[in-house]
Amino acid sequence: MFSLSSTVQPQVTVPLSHLINAFHSPKNTSISVSASISQNQHRDVVSEHEAPSNEPILNLRDLGLSELKIGQIDQLVDSLLPGICKDKNVSSHWHTSHVSAQSFFENKYGCLDIFSTLRSSCLYRQHSRTLKRICSDLQYWPVFVQSRGFKTLKSRTRRLQSTSERLAETQHTAPSFVKGFLLRDRGSDIESLDKLMKTKNIPEAHQDAFKTGFAEGFLKAQALTQKTNDSLRRTRLIVFILLVVGIYGLLKNPFLSVRFRTTTGLDSAVDPVQMKNVTFEHVKGVEEAKQELQEVVEFLKNPQKFTVLGGKLPKGILLVGPPGTGKTLLARAVAGEADVPFYYASGSEFDEMFVGVGASRIRNLFREAKANAPCVIFIDELDSVGGKRIESPMHPYSRQTINQLLAEMDGFKPNEGVIIIGATNFPEALDNALIRPGRFDMQVTVPRPDVKGRTEILKWYLNKIKFDQSVDPEIIARGTVGFSGAELENLVNQAALKAAVDGKEMVTMKELEFSKDKILMGPERRSVEIDNKNKTITAYHESGHAIIAYYTKDAMPINKATIMPRGPTLGHVSLLPENDRWNETRAQLLAQMDVSMGGRVAEELIFGTDYITTGASSDFDNATKIAKRMVTKFGMSEKLGVMTYSDTGKLSPETQSAIEQEIRILLRDSYERAKHILKTHAKEHKNLAEALLTYETLDAKEIQIVLEGKKLDVR
Numbered sequence: 229m230f231s232l233s234s235t236v237q238p239q240v241t242v243p244l245s246h247l248i249n250a251f252h253s254p255k256n257t258s259i260s261v262s263a264s265i266s267q268n269q270h271r272d273v274v275s276e277h278e279a280p281s282n283e284p285i286l287n288l289r290d291l292g293l294s295e296l297k298i299g300q301i302d303q304l305v306d307s308l309l310p311g312i313c314k315d316k317n318v319s320s321h322w323h324t325s326h327v328s329a330q331s332f333f334e335n336k337y338g339c340l341d342i343f344s345t346l347r348s349s350c351l352y353r354q355h356s357r358t359l360k361r362i363c364s365d366l367q368y369w370p371v372f373v374q375s376r377g378f379k380t381l382k383s384r385t386r387r388l389q390s391t392s393e394r395l396a397e398t399q400h401t402a403p404s405f406v407k408g409f410l411l412r413d414r415g416s417d418i419e420s421l422d423k424l425m426k427t428k429n430i431p432e433a434h435q436d437a438f439k440t441g442f443a444e445g446f447l448k449a450q451a452l453t454q455k456t457n458d459s460l461r462r463t464r465l466i467v468f469i470l471l472v473v474g475i476y477g478l479l480k481n482p483f484l485s486v487r488f489r490t491t492t493g494l495d496s497a498v499d500p501v502q503m504k505n506v507t508f509e510h511v512k513g514v515e516e517a518k519q520e521l522q523e524v525v526e527f528l529k530n531p532q533k534f535t536v537l538g539g540k541l542p543k544g545i546l547l548v549g550p551p552g553t554g555k556t557l558l559a560r561a562v563a564g565e566a567d568v569p570f571y572y573a574s575g576s577e578f579d580e581m582f583v584g585v586g587a588s589r590i591r592n593l594f595r596e597a598k599a600n601a602p603c604v605i606f607i608d609e610l611d612s613v614g615g616k617r618i619e620s621p622m623h624p625y626s627r628q629t630i631n632q633l634l635a636e637m638d639g640f641k642p643n644e645g646v647i648i649i650g651a652t653n654f655p656e657a658l659d660n661a662l663i664r665p666g667r668f669d670m671q672v673t674v675p676r677p678d679v680k681g682r683t684e685i686l687k688w689y690l691n692k693i694k695f696d697q698s699v700d701p702e703i704i705a706r707g708t709v710g711f712s713g714a715e716l717e718n719l720v721n722q723a724a725l726k727a728a729v730d731g732k733e734m735v736t737m738k739e740l741e742f743s744k745d746k747i748l749m750g751p752e753r754r755s756v757e758i759d760n761k762n763k764t765i766t767a768y769h770e771s772g773h774a775i776i777a778y779y780t781k782d783a784m785p786i787n788k789a790t791i792m793p794r795g796p797t798l799g800h801v802s803l804l805p806e807n808d809r810w811n812e813t814r815a816q817l818l819a820q821m822d823v824s825m826g827g828r829v830a831e832e833l834i835f836g837t838d839y840i841t842t843g844a845s846s847d848f849d850n851a852t853k854i855a856k857r858m859v860t861k862f863g864m865s866e867k868l869g870v871m872t873y874s875d876t877g878k879l880s881p882e883t884q885s886a887i888e889q890e891i892r893i894l895l896r897d898s899y900e901r902a903k904h905i906l907k908t909h910a911k912e913h914k915n916l917a918e919a920l921l922t923y924e925t926l927d928a929k930e931i932q933i934v935l936e937g938k939k940l941d942v943r
């Protein structure tokens with residue numbers, strides 16, 4: 229008998245035997261389908277009396293079907309048993325219980341529409357399907373059965389506690405795969421199942437099939453759960469990997485990373501560098517700058533001392549000088565001498581495309597520095613953050629960054645112990661607001677080193693390598709006018725590398741000269757094939773320069789002559805000033821012009837006017853420049869007087885032609901003087917040229933030996 233309990237929650241209960249019969253094998257049962265509405269009236273009485281005693285009731289909830297709505301039972305049966313016949317009048321072997329009506333539904337609702345399917349002949353035709361199979365089919369029920377499995381697992385577990393005896397019982401009654409399943413941690417389920425079968429009085433013969441079907445269904449649900457969990461795990465893994473790759477890409481992208489780091493605050497960490505190992509000892513040839521910075525060191529060492537006396541030190545110091553002259557080194561030395569943290573920042577770091585990034589970096593830098601006072605903040609290339617290019621389209625947010633820098637500099641007291649050192653190669657490019665008192669109000673010039681400074685720097689770096697005692701740093705210093713500290717360091721390093729390549733044990737003057745020429749004129753071009761005729765012309769040309777230099781009183785002393793091609797030149801003569809020339813006399817300028825003329829004069833005298841070459845063009849450039857400056861800048865022309873002529877293009881044609889005339893006279897006279905000297909010393913000229921053709925390169929001493937008519941030692 230089917231009875232539908234309509235208590236709080238409607239539950240569908242069916243007598244188990246009916247269900248089993250219906251799904252299993254109806255055999256000799258039959259159903260008379262003469263439904264009668266009047267029979268409804270008896271249904272309650274009959275159901276109440278007979279259901280508990282004879283017909284065990286199977287609650288559909290235990291089959292995972294409690295959510296099955298009445299209208300859906302048709303669907304369930306349709307899907308389980310497709311093709312079921314709806315004909316209610318077909319006679320059936322379906323066993324009906326002794327109830328007033330032929331079905332529970334008829335009893336309850338007075339119609340047989342819903343459950344008629346269970347009594348149909350089609351169901352009959354399905355008799356070969358075992359309960360086991362039907363129960364498995366239930367698991368394919370797309371909505372109710374599957375979801376039910378998930379939903380009731382917990383409650384069922386709660387309800388049905390397992391006991392060891394039950395487990396043991398199950399062990400020998402259930403097939404092995406069911407055992408495996410039941411014995412895992414599903415004791416409660418086993419109990420539930422056993423209890424169910426007991427209370428429902430499932431016939432012994434169907435118990436096995438029932439259990440198997442139940443277990444199969446459960447296993448399928450489990451497998452689906454497992455599958456869902458696996459795919460969930462896989463999805464999480466993929467999402468995680470994508471997230472990591474995304475963040476990595478974000479950080480790698482120069483534009484996005486700046487934005488990301490700044491907005492997330494990752495950019496805020498500014499690490500100070502302790503500069504204990506750099507002191508003023510390490511900075512050579514800039515004595516004045518060191519002296520000026522000495523008082524800053526004192527202040528950083530003992531800020532209180534200055535506060536007590538009421539003295540105020542500048543907040544900002546501007547180091548001005550050409551690149552590589554040691555500005556950064558000096559700033560580090562200040563921090564090192566005072567033994568305080570050193571914060572390095574390059575102005576270009578603040579120059580960002582994004583609004584607020586530069587300003588936020590400045591804020592971070594100053595916040596860190598103030599927390600660690602006393603300390604030194606060094607901003608290299610200050611002009612790139614504090615330049616005048618306000619609102620330029622290339623640097624849209626530079627104004628903001630400058631303002632932030634100004635605000636930060638105003639934001640702390642002079643004696644707070646933070647010293648800002650800025651460095652620039654172009655002080656004139658700085659924003660005026662930056663150099664007013666209270667900001668970068670102290671300026672220290674760091675010039676290119678003079679000959680004494682260069683000697684000191686060369687000695688300092690030579691002491692770091694193995695060098696021969698014959699090395700005279702002063703000679704190299706004299707030949708490296710205009711070299712910065714960084715360039716001198718590079719010169720010594722290149723000499724050391726050259727010595728190593730040549731397999732020498734120590735660096736000699738030769739390597740130092742070699743690297744000096746390389747820096748000045750480019751690398752040697754030994755591979756260039758120069759024919760003898762061109763070599764001879766070059767030898768006479770260079771000797772011509774050397775002879776003029778040697779026999780002209782105010783010319784610089786010769787250092788070297790060579791016919792080795794280097795860079796764009798086929799040969800050269802190098803002259804060394806005894807000292808750095810801060811001023812040059814008229815005689816010295818004329819001597820320089822004469823030396824320049826020596827090359828062409830030699831070509832003309834030796835090879836004839838028709839065979840002069842193009843090789844003298846740079847000599848003429850040099851001589852013309854000197855002559856022009858003498859006339860237009862130095863007031864050294866009698867005719868044009870003591871007057872400067874800056875923009876010659878705007879001058880009157882008369883003045884222009886007068887200037888040209890004067891320049892031409894100076895050059896012509898110079899040429900004639902050179903001709904005279906070479907004619908006078910034709911023999912020495914020839915000897916020197918031949919020596920160059922033999923030895924390729926001659927130093928000052930060797931040149932002197934040749935010009936004195938002595939024989940050179942065979943090298």
Ligand SMILES: Nc1ncnc2c1ncn2[C@@H]1O[C@H](COP(=O)(O)OP(=O)(O)OP(=O)(O)O)[C@@H](O)[C@H]1O
Pocket residue numbers: 510511512513514549550551552553554555556557558608651652653685688712713714715717
């Ligand atoms: N006066 C010096 N004494 C010793 N070494 C020097 C000196 N000047 C430069 N150097 C060497 O050259 C290197 C570069 O110099 P530094 O970076 O200090 O120059 P800079 O003036 O700051 O250049 P830039 O303007 O390009 O930043 C130094 O690390 C140091 O090795």
Ligand SMILES: [Zn+2]
Pocket residue numbers: 769773827828843844847
């Ligand atoms: Zn020349």
